[in-house]
Amino acid sequence: MSVGPHLLLALLEGTVGALVLALTALGLSLVFGVMRIVNVAHGEFFMLGAIVAWYVSTTTGSFAAGLVVAPLVVAAIAVAADRLVLRRVGYEPESTIVATIGLLYILQQLVLTTYGPYARPVEAPVYFRIDFPWFGYSGYKVIVAVVAAGLLGITWLALSRTRLGLRMRATQQDREMAQAFAIPVARIYTIAFGLGAALTAVAGALIVPVQQAHYLMGLDALLMSFVVVILGGLGSLRGTLVAALLVGLSDGVVSVLFSPTLAKIVATLLVGLVLAVRGRGLFGEETA
Amino acid sequence: MASRSRRNFLKAAGALAVATSLPAPWTPRAVAQGGSAPLRLGFQVHRTGIGAVYGRWYERTTTAAVKLINEKGGIAGRPIEIVAEDDGTDPKRGAEVVEKLAVQHKVDLIFGTLFSHVVIASAPRAGELKIPYLVVSEGYHVASGRLNRYVFQPGITDVRSQVTAVAPWILKNLGKKVTLIFPDYAFGHDHRDFFSRMAAAQGGTVRALVPIPPTETSFTKYFPRVPADTDVVYHVMVGPGVLTFVKEMGEHFGRRRPQLFGFVDSLEGVDLASPGLEFLEGTYFWEAFPRYASPTTPAHVRTYRERVGVNDSGASVGDPKDVSTFSHMFGCWETLFVIKRAVEQSRYRNPGAGDYKAFVETLEGFSSFPEGLEHPQGAKRFVGRLHQVFGHQTISRVEKRRLGVVHRTAIEDSMYPPEADYTKQPL
Numbered sequence: 001m002s003v004g005p006h007l008l009l010a011l012l013e014g015t016v017g018a019l020v021l022a023l024t025a026l027g028l029s030l031v032f033g034v035m036r037i038v039n040v041a042h043g044e045f046f047m048l049g050a051i052v053a054w055y056v057s058t059t060t061g062s063f064a065a066g067l068v069v070a071p072l073v074v075a076a077i078a079v080a081a082d083r084l085v086l087r088r089v090g091y092e093p094e095s096t097i098v099a100t101i102g103l104l105y106i107l108q109q110l111v112l113t114t115y116g117p118y119a120r121p122v123e124a125p126v127y128f129r130i131d132f133p134w135f136g137y138s139g140y141k142v143i144v145a146v147v148a149a150g151l152l153g154i155t156w157l158a159l160s161r162t163r164l165g166l167r168m169r170a171t172q173q174d175r176e177m178a179q180a181f182a183i184p185v186a187r188i189y190t191i192a193f194g195l196g197a198a199l200t201a202v203a204g205a206l207i208v209p210v211q212q213a214h215y216l217m218g219l220d221a222l223l224m225s226f227v228v229v230i231l232g233g234l235g236s237l238r239g240t241l242v243a244a245l246l247v248g249l250s251d252g253v254v255s256v257l258f259s260p261t262l263a264k265i266v267a268t269l270l271v272g273l274v275l276a277v278r279g280r281g282l283f284g285e286e287t288a
Numbered sequence: 289m290a291s292r293s294r295r296n297f298l299k300a301a302g303a304l305a306v307a308t309s310l311p312a313p314w315t316p317r318a319v320a321q322g323g324s325a326p327l328r329l330g331f332q333v334h335r336t337g338i339g340a341v342y343g344r345w346y347e348r349t350t351t352a353a354v355k356l357i358n359e360k361g362g363i364a365g366r367p368i369e370i371v372a373e374d375d376g377t378d379p380k381r382g383a384e385v386v387e388k389l390a391v392q393h394k395v396d397l398i399f400g401t402l403f404s405h406v407v408i409a410s411a412p413r414a415g416e417l418k419i420p421y422l423v424v425s426e427g428y429h430v431a432s433g434r435l436n437r438y439v440f441q442p443g444i445t446d447v448r449s450q451v452t453a454v455a456p457w458i459l460k461n462l463g464k465k466v467t468l469i470f471p472d473y474a475f476g477h478d479h480r481d482f483f484s485r486m487a488a489a490q491g492g493t494v495r496a497l498v499p500i501p502p503t504e505t506s507f508t509k510y511f512p513r514v515p516a517d518t519d520v521v522y523h524v525m526v527g528p529g530v531l532t533f534v535k536e537m538g539e540h541f542g543r544r545r546p547q548l549f550g551f552v553d554s555l556e557g558v559d560l561a562s563p564g565l566e567f568l569e570g571t572y573f574w575e576a577f578p579r580y581a582s583p584t585t586p587a588h589v590r591t592y593r594e595r596v597g598v599n600d601s602g603a604s605v606g607d608p609k610d611v612s613t614f615s616h617m618f619g620c621w622e623t624l625f626v627i628k629r630a631v632e633q634s635r636y637r638n639p640g641a642g643d644y645k646a647f648v649e650t651l652e653g654f655s656s657f658p659e660g661l662e663h664p665q666g667a668k669r670f671v672g673r674l675h676q677v678f679g680h681q682t683i684s685r686v687e688k689r690r691l692g693v694v695h696r697t698a699i700e701d702s703m704y705p706p707e708a709d710y711t712k713q714p715l
Contacts (some may be wrong), residue, residue, distance in 0.1 A: 124564075129542060131542060211506065
């Protein structure tokens with residue numbers, strides 16, 4: 001394959017990967033931004049999204065139903081985790097890390113016990129192959145990219161234009177001051193945690209027809225989300241989007257043109273470089 | 289009357305005391321010597337991690353074989369008791385599991401492991417503990433001589449022998465220019481090394497080598513590395529991403545695909561009727577043991593299938609979507625029957641240097657296993673100095689979303705010059 005088609009495939013892979021990654025990382029960034037906690041169980045919400053989507057779409061026969069139900073179920077689990085665990089440890093940074101590590105194992109083992117160790121496929125709602133002269137590409141993957149981009153846009157609008165978004169941003173900037181202005185901070189926290197989980201669950205559900213649902217699939221999603229969120233600047237939504245595009249596209253291009261392992265090395269080096277030069281990440285705000 | 293009663297009571301109490309106190313230290317040994325204490329077999333199994341689907345079927349097959357052996361009187365009159373421990377398909381935990389089974393559970397022997405990185409990490413511990421360790425893996429690690437005198441692979445053939453047997457057929461029937469796609473660890477490296485060697489010897493060329501990390505979940509980015517003039521893509525993949533791998537390969541190549549020859553590992557545990565696999569029609573796979581039953585399937589194979597609980601398509605009788613790892617799991621069944629034979633012939637009784645020496649030397653003395661219910665996959669030749677078994681391989685073609693056997697190799701086709709001799713190592 002010559003360089004042109006090679007690059008086309010690299011850009012296609014990169015764009016699809018970047019948009020799904022953005023959706024996953026946005027949830028992590030949102031939770032960190034608003035609640036100032038590092039959710040180590042974030043990848044498990046991605047996995048749960050995929051598992052629930054598999055369950056619903058195989059029992060009802062409708063992938064769309066799975067896509068709608070998965071984020072709702074996962075958000076409900078996240079809300080319960082927030083109420084039962086995170087609130088009780090007072091959102092202390094150290095305690096929440098340990099608590100969410102515990103949550104990671106509980107969710108993973110629950111899925112292993114009930115769903116089993118299988119990697120199960122879900123039939124894509126539309127299956128077609130885009131036949132380029134040099135190679136073929138999954139049409140469904142392109143649809144995934146479009147849907148992910150749409151959801152990112154909707155989230156952006158919700159955060160920047162709605163009353164809820166305003167309250168979230170206010171809580172993010174100054175928790176005490178927001179409380180003084182009668183913003184129900186505890187409820188905002190719950191909503192942020194639920195919304196963060198729902199966003200990554202949608203990403204998980206969208207990816208099932210491409211990658212199958214498996215109980216260990218959350219780890220990669222978590223690691224790449226961390227790379228993106230640290231690169232973009234903790235808590236910065238704009239930074240998350242830019243970093244996801246940067247990491248996703250570089251991953252696609254370096255993977256196809258050179259090697260996927262090199263792509264991971266480049267992503268990690270990028271984080272190291274950015275942190276060395278600009279400790280708060282690309283778009284992170286200076287904290288006192 | 290009262291005193292008689294009291295005397296009787298005291299007598300009875302005394303007898304009871306003797307009965308309860310005396311036999312305690314003596315009974316187990318007496319029973320053991322009488323031959324009815326269970327033979328405890330440590331089963332190292334991938335219940336979790338990337339090998340979990342294999343582990344699940346290894347466990348079902350083991351349970352079925354143990355049930356059959358116990359129904360027929362056990363091993364040397366002793367029933368088998370399985371002590372299973374999950375190694376998480378993790379090399380570090382693998383070594384810990386060997387230790388736990390040997391030291392804590394005090395099992396007689398250990399068997400069962402599959403993934404090569406776990407075997408390679410666990411085997412040295414078995415050697416240090418001097419406990420027989422019978423793996424149901426496939427890598428060349430046992431036969432290569434890299435392990436130790438306590439490690440055997442008597443129930444399943446190794447990658448080198450499989451590749452040696454099928455490579456001439458591939459090069460003759462599918463094409464001379466081959467690109468290999470394989471998992472980037474020991475098991476995949478065996479494919480890479482031995483197929484490349486066979487290709488060179490048979491006048492073929494390896495156009496490219498494409499290693500893939502075993503935990504990879506997305507594969508499209510690897511396919512551009514298959515050169516355009518490739519006649520045959522030789523693919524082997526393992527783990528939860530196998531269906532994605534095959535589907536993405538189909539999307540990438542489409543109708544212009546080269547010939548495809550896959551090790552069935554790329555589809556183990558996967559329903560051939562899964563969406564996106566239509567392009568596999570007419571492609572070829574290596575199978576150790578044909579997944580789909582046919583009218584020519586022998587009676588003992590049908591009994592094996594019934595006992596293990598798989599239907600004619602190789603899926604669970606209870607759940608047709610639960611597809612077995614048919615081409616690997618028979619190894620557990622056959623290994624248990626080899627253990628039976630070696631224990632009985634060596635007169636093995638208890639863990640310890642003397643009995644283990646007899647067991648190891650007896651096993652090393654075996655030279656063949658006849659086809660039958662104990663060895664349903666086919667007759668085997670065992671090479672004691674290599675601790676490795678050799679057997680038949682099959683090549684199957686996908687026709688109407690099923691695999692049909694088109695070629696079965698002879699045992700001789702899979703033999704190679706031995707590079708090791710474990711029998712020279714001290715016990």
